[in-house]
Amino acid sequence: MDLDQLISRATGLTTGAGAALLGRLQSVRLPGVGTASAKDDPATAARRWRAVTVLAAPDRLADLPSPLAALGDRVETRVRPAPGDKGTELAARFRGPATDDDLGRLRQALRETKQLVEVGEVLRMDPRPHGERADTPGGRLLDGAVAASRKEGLL
Amino acid sequence: MRALTWTGVNQLSVEDVPEPQLLNDHDVILKITRTTTCGSDLHLLSGYIPFMRAGDVIGHEFMGEVVEVGSGVRNRRVGDRVVVASFVSCGNCWYCRNELYSLCDNSNPNPGITEGLWGQAIGGCLGYSHAVGGYAGSHAEYMRVPFADVGSFVVPDGVPDDRALFASDAASTAFTGVDLGGVQPGDTVAVWGAGAVGQMAARISALVGAEQVVVIDRLPERLEQARTHAGADVIDYSSTDVAAELRERTGGRGPDVCIEAVGMEAHSPGPQGVYDQVKQQLRLQTDRTSAVREAIMACRKGGSVFTLGVFAAMVDKFPLGAVMNKGLTLRGAQVHGPRYIPRLLEWMESGELVTEHLATHVMPLEEAPRGYELFKEKQDGCVRAVFLPHG
Numbered sequence: 001m002d003l004d005q006l007i008s009r010a011t012g013l014t015t016g017a018g019a020a021l022l023g024r025l026q027s028v029r030l031p032g033v034g035t036a037s038a039k040d041d042p043a044t045a046a047r048r049w050r051a052v053t054v055l056a057a058p059d060r061l062a063d064l065p066s067p068l069a070a071l072g073d074r075v076e077t078r079v080r081p082a083p084g085d086k087g088t089e090l091a092a093r094f095r096g097p098a099t100d101d102d103l104g105r106l107r108q109a110l111r112e113t114k115q116l117v118e119v120g121e122v123l124r125m126d127p128r129p130h131g132e133r134a135d136t137p138g139g140r141l142l143d144g145a146v147a148a149s150r151k152e153g154l155l
Numbered sequence: 156m157r158a159l160t161w162t163g164v165n166q167l168s169v170e171d172v173p174e175p176q177l178l179n180d181h182d183v184i185l186k187i188t189r190t191t192t193c194g195s196d197l198h199l200l201s202g203y204i205p206f207m208r209a210g211d212v213i214g215h216e217f218m219g220e221v222v223e224v225g226s227g228v229r230n231r232r233v234g235d236r237v238v239v240a241s242f243v244s245c246g247n248c249w250y251c252r253n254e255l256y257s258l259c260d261n262s263n264p265n266p267g268i269t270e271g272l273w274g275q276a277i278g279g280c281l282g283y284s285h286a287v288g289g290y291a292g293s294h295a296e297y298m299r300v301p302f303a304d305v306g307s308f309v310v311p312d313g314v315p316d317d318r319a320l321f322a323s324d325a326a327s328t329a330f331t332g333v334d335l336g337g338v339q340p341g342d343t344v345a346v347w348g349a350g351a352v353g354q355m356a357a358r359i360s361a362l363v364g365a366e367q368v369v370v371i372d373r374l375p376e377r378l379e380q381a382r383t384h385a386g387a388d389v390i391d392y393s394s395t396d397v398a399a400e401l402r403e404r405t406g407g408r409g410p411d412v413c414i415e416a417v418g419m420e421a422h423s424p425g426p427q428g429v430y431d432q433v434k435q436q437l438r439l440q441t442d443r444t445s446a447v448r449e450a451i452m453a454c455r456k457g458g459s460v461f462t463l464g465v466f467a468a469m470v471d472k473f474p475l476g477a478v479m480n481k482g483l484t485l486r487g488a489q490v491h492g493p494r495y496i497p498r499l500l501e502w503m504e505s506g507e508l509v510t511e512h513l514a515t516h517v518m519p520l521e522e523a524p525r526g527y528e529l530f531k532e533k534q535d536g537c538v539r540a541v542f543l544p545h546g
Contacts, residue, residue: 052260055249086249107267115261118247120227123301124178125264129291131160131170131210142208145268146285152267154274 036100046098049078050106050155051091052114058088065116067109068092075106090114104151111150157544158212158295159523164202167524172212175291175299180227183303185239189320190217190293191514191541192530194350195465198419199284200531203441204467206268206286214294214542215241215282216324218316221307222297230304237307238500239300240492241324243279243288246305250278257489262302263288272468277489294523296544308496314503317517320541321351321510322499323492328463329355330495331488332414333363336461340364343405345453347446348416349377349389351513351539352463356414357385362507365412369404371397371446373422376536384512393424398453409455417446418464434471441468451477451485462487513539520544 037045054061061079063069068077071092078091092110094102112122133139158172175184193216198204218238221231231237243262244251250258259278263269266276268286281300282292291298300307310319329352338344344360346353349372357368370381373393381387390400401409422428423445431443450460451474460483478485502508515538518526526540 053249055247055252111266114248115245119181119245119261119302121179121181123261123264125289126178127173127176128289128299129156129158129172129175129212129295130208131158131162131168131172131212134162134209136209138205139208142206142285145206146208146265146289149265149267149285153270153276155266155270 043097046103047093049091049093050103050110051089052110052155053082053087053089054114054117055087056117060117061088061090061113065113067112067116071106071109074102104148107153107155108150110155156296157520158291159214159520159542160209161199161207161211161213162209165200167200167213167527169521169523172210172291172295174297175295177223177225178299179301180225181302181304182225183221183228183231183300183307184223185217185219185237185298185300185307186222187217187219187293187295187298187544188236189219189316189541189543190214190295190520191320191539192216192527193324194352194418195283196527197531198465198467200527201420203419203435204284204286206284208285208289211282211284211289212291212295213282214292215280216320217293217298218310218320218323219293219298221303225303228303231307231309235307236310238310238319238322238496239281239293239303239308240306240327240490240496241281241283242306242490242492243281243290243301244305244493245302246493251305254491254494255488256305256491256493265289280489294520294542294544296520305493308493308500311500311504314500315511317511317514317541318503318509319500321355321513322496322503324490325351325513325539326355326359326499326508326510327492327495328352328490329416330359330499331490332356332416332461332463333359333412334495335486335488336412336414337459337484338363338365338412341366342411343367343369343408344412344414345369345371345401345410345450346387346414346416347371347450348418348464349374349381350416351510353414353416354381354385354387354513355508355510356416356463357381357387358508360412360414361386362502367404369401369410374533377538380512380538384509397449401453405455409453409458411455411458413450413454413458413460414463415446415450415461416463419443419466421446421464430472440471442466442470444470444473448472448474451483454481454483457482459484459486465489514541516540518542519546 248260279288419442
C-alpha cells in the first residue's frame with residue numbers, strides 16, 4: 001500500500017467514525033432537547049408550563065403577539081405580574097399531547113414574543129459574513145445545534 | 156471585504172468574505188478602524204470553546220466609523236467615530252434596565268446552547284463563537300453592530316484611537332471587576348494577570364480610591380507596564396511565594412479584594428500546573444483555575460474574589476471550604492460595557508486613564524495571523540496586537 005492509499009484509507013475511516021458518532025449523538029436524548037428532561041417522563045415534560053418574564057405591563061400581553069397566536073387553540077396561556085417589578089410572566093403549554101417539534105415551536109414562539117414586546121423586532125442573523133465552511137463532522141454537528149438552538153434549551 | 160477567520164484549532168486565515176448588511180432596524184454598519192486581540196480569543200484559538208465553525212470571523216474589541224444606519228437607530232449618525240461594547244445588549248429587558256448588560260435576554264439568537272451549559276442563556280457577544288450568538292466579529296473591514304443605540308459610544312475628539320479602542324472590552328471588563336468586586340477607598344487590591352485587563356483593573360482600582368494595588372504575573376515586560384502605567388506594586392509568581400508576599404504587604408490580613416484576570420488557561424508552576432494541564436487536555440475538566448485558587452486562599456477573611464477571566468464550564472479541586480469558612484464573596488461576570496464605557500471615556504479624555512502602551516504591535520489586517528502568534532506565544536513583548544483593516 002503506497003502513502004496515498006494509506007492516507008485515503010485513514011481519511012475514509014475517520015469520516016466513517018465521525019458519521020457514526022454524529023448518528024449516535026443525534027439519538028441521545030439530552031435534557032432541553034424536545035421533551036427530554038433530566039427527571040420528568042416525556043408526557044410530564046410536555047405538560048409543563050414554559051414561561052418567559054417580559055419587562056412590560058400585563059395589558060401589553062392581553063392580545064397575544066403573532067408567534068404565540070399562530071399556535072392557535074392547541075396552546076393555553078397564563079399571564080400574571082412578576083414579583084419585584086420584574087414585569088409580566090407569560091407562560092404557555094399545549095392542552096393535549098405534544099411532540100418534540102411542538103415543544104420546539106412553543107419555545108421559539110415564547111422567545112420571539114418576548115423580543116417583539118420588549119424591543120419591537122426579532123433578531124435576524126443571516127446573511128452574515130463568513131469565510132469558507134469546511135465540511136467536517138464537527139462542523140455538521142455544530143450546524144445542527146445552531147439550527148435547533150432557537151427551539152431547544154431549558155425553556 | 157477582507158476578514159480574519161478561524162479555520163480550525165490554532166489555524167487562522169485572512170480571506171475574502173461578503174460584506175455585512177443591515178438586518179434589523181436597530182443595526183448600524185461600522186467601518187472598522189482599529190480592532191485588537193484579546194486573551195479570551197486564545198481559548199477559541201486553542202479549541203477550548205467548542206462552538207466555533209470554520210470560516211467564523213473573530214474579534215470583539217474594536218472601534219470604527221458609522222457608515223450605514225438602520226431605520227430604528229436614534230442616536231447614531233453616519234460619520235460618528237464610535238467605540239463599541241463587545242457584548243450585545245437590547246437595552247429594554249430587565250437585565251439591561253438593571254445595567255447587567257452582558258446578561259441581556261434578547262441578544263443571543265442561540266439560547267439553547269448556553270441554557271444547556273449554564274442553566275440560563277447569557278447575552279450575545281460579537282465575534283465569540285456560536286454559543287454566544289455566532290455574530291461575525293470585528294477583525295474585518297466592515298461589521299454589523301446590532302442595538303447600536305445601546306452598545307456604541309461616540310468618542311470625544313480629545314481621545315485618540317489607540318486609547319479609545321480599549322474602552323471597548325479590556326478597560327470595561329476591568330471596571331466590571333473593580334465595581335462589582337466592591338473595591339472601596341482605602342482597600343488593598345490584588346490582581347492576578349498583567350495583561351491588558353489586569354493592568355486596567357489595577358489602574359481603575361487606584362482611580363476609585365484603592366490605597367494599595369498589587370499585580371501578579373510572570374512576564375517582566377508586563378509587570379513593568381503595570382508598575383509604570385498603573386502605579387501598581389508587582390509580584391513575579393515564578394520566583395515568589397505570592398500568598399506569603401501578600402500577607403507580608405498587608406499586615407497578615409490578605410487583600411480586601413482579589414481580582415482574577417487570567418482565565419481558563421492559567422499557568423502554574425509545579426505539580427498543580429501539571430495536574431491541571433493533564434486534566435484539561437483529557438477533557439476531565441474544562442478550565443485551569445490555579446489563579447482563582449490562589450486568590451481565594453490569599454484573600455482576607457470576609458473579602459471579595461472576582462473572576463474576570465473567561466471560564467467555560469467545570470473545574471476540579473476548587474477550594475469551596477475556604478470560600479465558605481472565610482466568609483468570602485465570590486462573584487464573576489462578563490463585561491457590562493454600556494454601564495462603564497461613558498465613565499472610561501471621561502477618564503481617557505482627562506488623561507487619568509491611558510492605554511496606548513498596551514498596543515505593542517500595530518499592523519495591517521493582512522498580518523493578523525502573525526499578530527495572534529506573537530500574542531499567543533507572548534513573543535517580542537507582545538501585550539496586544541492591534542489590526543488596521545483599512546491600513
